[in-house]
Amino acid sequence: MSSSTPTTAPATSRTRTPGTPGRSDVVIVGAGIIGLAHAFEALSQGLSVTVVERDRQPVGASVRNFGHCCISAQDGELLALAQRSRPGWLRAAEASGIWAAEAGTLVVARSATEAAVLEELRAERGGDAVELRTAAQTAALLGRAAGAAGDLVGGAILPADLRVNPREAAPGLARWVAGQSQGRILWGTAVTGVESGTVHTTRGPVHGDRILICVGHDLDYLFPDIAEDHEVQRCRLTMARAEAPAGFATDSAVLTATSMLRYDAFTSRPSAARLREEVLGHSAELLEIGANVMFTRLPDGTVLVGDSHHYDATTPPFIDERGYELLIGAVARVLGVERLRILERWQGVYASSPRGPLLVRDLASGVRAISVTSGIGMTLSFGLAAATFDGMLAATG
Numbered sequence: 001m002s003s004s005t006p007t008t009a010p011a012t013s014r015t016r017t018p019g020t021p022g023r024s025d026v027v028i029v030g031a032g033i034i035g036l037a038h039a040f041e042a043l044s045q046g047l048s049v050t051v052v053e054r055d056r057q058p059v060g061a062s063v064r065n066f067g068h069c070c071i072s073a074q075d076g077e078l079l080a081l082a083q084r085s086r087p088g089w090l091r092a093a094e095a096s097g098i099w100a101a102e103a104g105t106l107v108v109a110r111s112a113t114e115a116a117v118l119e120e121l122r123a124e125r126g127g128d129a130v131e132l133r134t135a136a137q138t139a140a141l142l143g144r145a146a147g148a149a150g151d152l153v154g155g156a157i158l159p160a161d162l163r164v165n166p167r168e169a170a171p172g173l174a175r176w177v178a179g180q181s182q183g184r185i186l187w188g189t190a191v192t193g194v195e196s197g198t199v200h201t202t203r204g205p206v207h208g209d210r211i212l213i214c215v216g217h218d219l220d221y222l223f224p225d226i227a228e229d230h231e232v233q234r235c236r237l238t239m240a241r242a243e244a245p246a247g248f249a250t251d252s253a254v255l256t257a258t259s260m261l262r263y264d265a266f267t268s269r270p271s272a273a274r275l276r277e278e279v280l281g282h283s284a285e286l287l288e289i290g291a292n293v294m295f296t297r298l299p300d301g302t303v304l305v306g307d308s309h310h311y312d313a314t315t316p317p318f319i320d321e322r323g324y325e326l327l328i329g330a331v332a333r334v335l336g337v338e339r340l341r342i343l344e345r346w347q348g349v350y351a352s353s354p355r356g357p358l359l360v361r362d363l364a365s366g367v368r369a370i371s372v373t374s375g376i377g378m379t380l381s382f383g384l385a386a387a388t389f390d391g392m393l394a395a396t397g
C-alpha cells in the first residue's frame with residue numbers, strides 16, 4: 001500500500017489558442033464531468049466540439065469527490081438516468097483508458113433497523129440488484145479480522161454501481177477529448193457571456209451551433225437570474241484521504257446508515273423514518289453536520305473519507321475541525337479500527353437546490369445550461385449527456 005500523494009495530472013501540457021477560425025458543432029463551457037461527458041457523447045456522434053475551461057485542468061467538484069457512480073441508491077426518473085449513465089461511463093473508460101470498476105457498493109448494517117431498510121429495498125428491487133450479506137461476510141469485505149464482526153448486523157451489495165478514480169477520470173477524459181481530430185479544449189479561458197452562436201471569452205469569441213453551459217455551482221456568476229430562479233446554492237463538503245487499515249481492499253464504495261438517510265432508494269422504504277429516529281438518538285452530532293459517512297478506495301490503496309454538508313449561497317472558507325473528528329471517527333468505527341492516519345484534507349463544492357436535482361434551462365436559441373443541483377453529478381453525467389443529444393432531456397423550467 002502506498003501513501004504517496006496522488007496529484008491531479010495536468011489534463012494537457014499546453015493551452016491551444018482560442019478564437020481559431022471555424023465554428024464547432026458544439027461549444028461546451030466547463031471541463032468538469034458534466035461538460036466532458038457531453039463532449040464525449042458529441043464526439044462519439046461525429047460532431048465537432050470545443051470545450052472552454054477557465055482553469056488549466058479540472059479542479060472542481062469532479063476531481064474532489066468519491067468517484068462513486070451511485071446508481072442503485074437513486075429512485076424513479078433519476079434511477080433511469082443513472083442506469084443510462086452506466087454504459088456511457090464504461091464506453092468512455094474503454095476509449096480513454098481511465099479506470100472504471102464494476103465494483104458495486106457495500107451498504108453496511110449495524111442495527112436491525114438498518115438491516116430492515118436493506119431487506120425492504122431487496123424486496124422491491126430483487127435479489128440480483130440487492131444482494132444481502134451476513135455480518136461475517138460484511139466484516140470480511142471491510143477487512144476486519146476474522147471473528148471481528150463486532151457491531152455488524154449484516155449488509156448488502158448493490159452490484160450495478162461503478163467506481164472511478166475522481167483524480168484521473170475528468171483529466172483523462174479531457175486528454176481524450178483534446179486528442180480527437182474533431183475535439184479541442186481551450187484551457188485558461190474564462191467565459192464572460194453567451195449569446196446564440198457565440199461564447200464570449202477572456203481570449204475572444206468562440207463560435208458554435210450549439211452551446212452547452214456546464215459550469216456546475218458557478219452558474220450564478222454567468223446567469224445570476226437563472227440561478228436565483230432555481231434557488232441554486234453551494235453545498236460545501238469536507239473530505240479527507242486516509243491510509244487504508246490492513247485488510248481493507250474492496251473497490252466497492254462503502255455506505256452506512258447516514259448514507260441511507262440521504263439517498264431516495266433508502267428514504268422511500270417503510271423503515272426509513274424509524275432509521276432517522278434511531279440515528280438521531282445515537283449520532284445527533286453527525287446529523288447536525290449533514291454527514292454521509294462513506295468511503296471509497298483509490299487504486300493506490302488509500303481511502304477517500306467523508307463527508308459533511310453545509311449549504312449557503314457563498315461557501316465559507318473556514319472548516320471546523322470538530323466536524324472532521326466526528327466523520328473520521330465514524331469511518332474508523334465502521335472499519336473496526338481505533339484511528340485512521342489522515343494524509344490529506346480538502347473541501348469540495350457542488351450545486352444544490354431545494355427545487356430539484358437538475359437544472360436544465362434553454363437560455364436562447366441553441367444555448368442550454370445544464371447543472372446537476374444535487375450531489376450525484378458523477379452518477380448522472382453520461383446519462384444526462386446521452387439524453388441531451390437524443391433530445392430526450394427536457395428543459396426543467
Ligand SMILES: Cc1cc2nc3c(=O)[nH]c(=O)nc-3n(C[C@H](O)[C@H](O)[C@H](O)COP(=O)(O)OP(=O)(O)OC[C@H]3O[C@@H](n4cnc5c(N)ncnc54)[C@H](O)[C@@H]3O)c2cc1C
Binds near residue numbers: 029059063191216350
Ligand atoms: C466532496 C464531493 C463528493 C461527491 N461525491 C460524489 C459521488 O461520489 N458521486 C456522485 O455522483 N457525485 C458526487 N459528487 C457530486 C459531483 O462531484 C458533482 O455533481 C459533479 O462533479 C458536477 O460536475 P460539473 O461538471 O457540473 O462541475 P465541476 O466539476 O465543478 O466543473 C465545472 C467546471 O466549469 C468551469 N467553469 C465555471 N465557470 C466558468 C466560466 N465562466 N468559464 C469557463 N469555465 C468555467 C469550472 O472551472 C469547472 O472546471 C460529489 C461532490 C463533492 C464536492
